[in-house]
Every structure is written in structure tokens, then in C-alpha cells.
Amino acid sequence: MPTIAVIGASGNLGRRVADLLLDQGERPVLLTRNPAALAAYAQRGADVRHGDFADPAGLRAALTGVDRLLLISVDVVGPERLVLHSQAVDAAAAAGVGHVLYTSLSSPEPDNPAGVAASHRITETAIRGSGMTWTFLRNNIYAEFQVPTVAQAAASGQLITNSGKGASAYVSREDCAAAAAAVLTSDGHENAVYDITGPEAIDSAALAALAAEFGGQPVEVVDVDDESFIQGLLSAGLPPEAAPLIASFGTSARGGWAEHVSTAVHDLTGRAPISLHDVLSANRDAFKG
Numbered sequence: 001m002p003t004i005a006v007i008g009a010s011g012n013l014g015r016r017v018a019d020l021l022l023d024q025g026e027r028p029v030l031l032t033r034n035p036a037a038l039a040a041y042a043q044r045g046a047d048v049r050h051g052d053f054a055d056p057a058g059l060r061a062a063l064t065g066v067d068r069l070l071l072i073s074v075d076v077v078g079p080e081r082l083v084l085h086s087q088a089v090d091a092a093a094a095a096g097v098g099h100v101l102y103t104s105l106s107s108p109e110p111d112n113p114a115g116v117a118a119s120h121r122i123t124e125t126a127i128r129g130s131g132m133t134w135t136f137l138r139n140n141i142y143a144e145f146q147v148p149t150v151a152q153a154a155a156s157g158q159l160i161t162n163s164g165k166g167a168s169a170y171v172s173r174e175d176c177a178a179a180a181a182a183v184l185t186s187d188g189h190e191n192a193v194y195d196i197t198g199p200e201a202i203d204s205a206a207l208a209a210l211a212a213e214f215g216g217q218p219v220e221v222v223d224v225d226d227e228s229f230i231q232g233l234l235s236a237g238l239p240p241e242a243a244p245l246i247a248s249f250g251t252s253a254r255g256g257w258a259e260h261v262s263t264a265v266h267d268l269t270g271r272a273p274i275s276l277h278d279v280l281s282a283n284r285d286a287f288k289g
């Protein structure tokens with residue numbers, strides 16, 4: 001049995017992968033900067049260790065004996081993100097990890113304007129050159145991230161967007177976790193790229209229709225350009241570093257970079273991916289008041 005590890009284990013995705021692994025009888029190594037946060041997982045049989053992308057020597061020691069590693073991209077943006085990722089890749093290779101799974105982004109091509117595309121592309125390149133075998137799980141935009149957007153549109157009657165006619169194949173975190181757990185616990189995924197997507201690509205008209213359904217009133221699409229969209233986010237109180245990043249995903253969708261729908265979730269997990277409609281239904285409280 002290969003020894004499986006997850007780094008970034010106390011985040012939303014990491015915890016769900018850990019749940020699925022434990023449910024399958026695995027005893028995963030869970031690496032986190034905050035082991036106390038995963039005490040309940042240790043009680044269930046996980047081997048919880050301290051692991052920080054910013055401490056390569058400690059990370060290398062903590063990864064000793066690991067065969068398969070799920071490297072979850074950090075929630076940090078800006079130049080530090082790349083440094084952290086490349087240190088983690090080097091530490092994993094130096095520790096003798098055989099196979100690394102990396103949570104990347106749909107279409108991390110040079111022309112994709114999504115703000116994190118370059119960091120994912122460069123991290124993928126570092127992993128390809130690391131000597132480890134790899135699997136890239138190119139997760140589309142989380143469906144859960146659309147809950148506040150749709151709720152706000154439902155309440156106001158307007159969906160303000162810079163994504164034009166573009167569509168995104170929103171994917172639930174649950175499906176991202178299930179796909180990662182499936183790859184970690186089965187063979188034959190060496191040097192494979194999987195586009196982890198929801199069941200359909202959803203454009204702003206479809207998003208507005210969902211907002212109308214859940215809000216019980218008509219919702220119109222209001223198309224704006226990138227600059228106006230950023231100004232709107234800033235006026236709503238978003239931090240100056242977050243607004244352009246969020247807007248970049250609309251620009252990316254407008255260019256068609258997020259619309260590809262794959263069969264990967266079904267192929268890897270044996271069940272259909274969860275729809276955005278189902279994610280919204282599970283978050284009905286967001287539409288109250």
C-alpha cells in the first residue's frame with residue numbers, strides 16, 4: 001500500500017480529501033501548519049504532521065516515507081505563491097516522494113488572463129522537471145464561489161458581470177476532493193492531466209436564470225467592462241488586491257478559458273459531477289432575507 005500524504009490539509013479541500021481517504025480505510029499523512037486544527041483527524045487514524053511550504057527543510061523531513069503526495073496550491077497570491085510552490089516541489093523530490101498530484105487551474109495557458117494562471121503554469125512546469133511522476137488536477141472555478149454572487153443577484157434583481165458571453169464549468173469542491181482521493185488511491189495516473197469540471201458550462205444568462213429561480217424575482221444581466229467591474233467590487237468593500245484578481249476570472253471566462261466540460265469527475269469517481277443548481281440548493285439559507 002503506498003503511503004499517501006496531503007499538504008494544505010486543514011483547508012476546505014484538504015479536509016474533505018482527508019475525510020474521503022479515512023472513509024476508505026486509508027491512514028493518510030496530513031501536513032499542515034497547524035496540527036492542532038486536525039486533532040479530530042488524528043483521532044480517526046491520520047498521521048498529522050507539521051508541514052509548511054515556507055520551511056523546506058522541515059517539509060522534506062515531514063515527507064519522508066511518502067509515496068503519493070497531494071500538493072494543494074496555497075491561498076496566497078502574488079510572487080510569494082510561486083516561491084512557496086517551488087519550495088514544496090523541491091522538498092517533495094528531495095524527500096523521495098514518487099508521485100505528486102497538484103491542484104491546478106483549467107487552461108493555465110500563457111494567454112489565459114486569470115490572475116493565478118501563470119503561477120499554476122510555472123508550478124506545473126517545475127513538477128514536470130522534478131523527476132517525480134505527476135497528475136495535474138486542473139480544477140475549474142468552485143461552484144461554491146457562485147453562491148454569494150447568485151444570492152446578491154437574486155436580492156438586487158441584477159447580475160453585474162464582466163464575463164460577457166463566456167461560460168464557466170463550475171465544479172463543486174466535493175467533486176474536486178473526490179477526484180483527488182480517487183487518483184491518490186488508484187494506479188495508472190502517471191503524467192496525466194485531468195480537467196476537473198462540473199457537468200455543464202454556465203454563462204451569465206444561465207446564472208441570472210438560477211438567481212431568478214432561487215430569489216423568486218426576475219434578474220437581468222448587466223454587462224460591464226473590466227474596469228467598471230473592478231470599481232464596483234472596490235465600492236462594495238473588496239480589498240484593492242482582491243478586486244482585480246476576481247475580475248480576472250470574468251475576463252478569463254469571456255475569453256472562453258473556463259468553458260471546457262470534461263468527463264473526468266465521472267471517469268475518476270464513477271458518479272456524475274454535482275451541478276451548480278444542487279450546490280445552490282444546498283445553500284438555500286444564502287437566499288433568505
Ligand SMILES: NC(=O)c1ccc[n+]([C@@H]2O[C@H](COP(=O)([O-])OP(=O)(O)OC[C@H]3O[C@@H](n4cnc5c(N)ncnc54)[C@H](OP(=O)(O)O)[C@@H]3O)[C@@H](O)[C@H]2O)c1
Nearest residue numbers: 008009010011012013032033052053073074075140141142
Ligand atoms: N478553483 C477555485 O475556484 C479556487 C478558488 C479559490 C482557491 N483555489 C485554490 O485551491 C486551494 C484549495 O482550496 P481551499 O478551498 O481548500 O482553500 P483554503 O480553505 O483557503 O485552504 C488553503 C490552503 O492553503 C494552505 N497553505 C497556505 N499557505 C501554506 C503554507 N505556507 N504551507 C502549507 N500550506 C499552506 C493551507 O494549509 P494549512 O492551513 O493546513 O497549513 C490551506 O489548506 C486554494 O489554496 C487555492 O490555491 C481554487
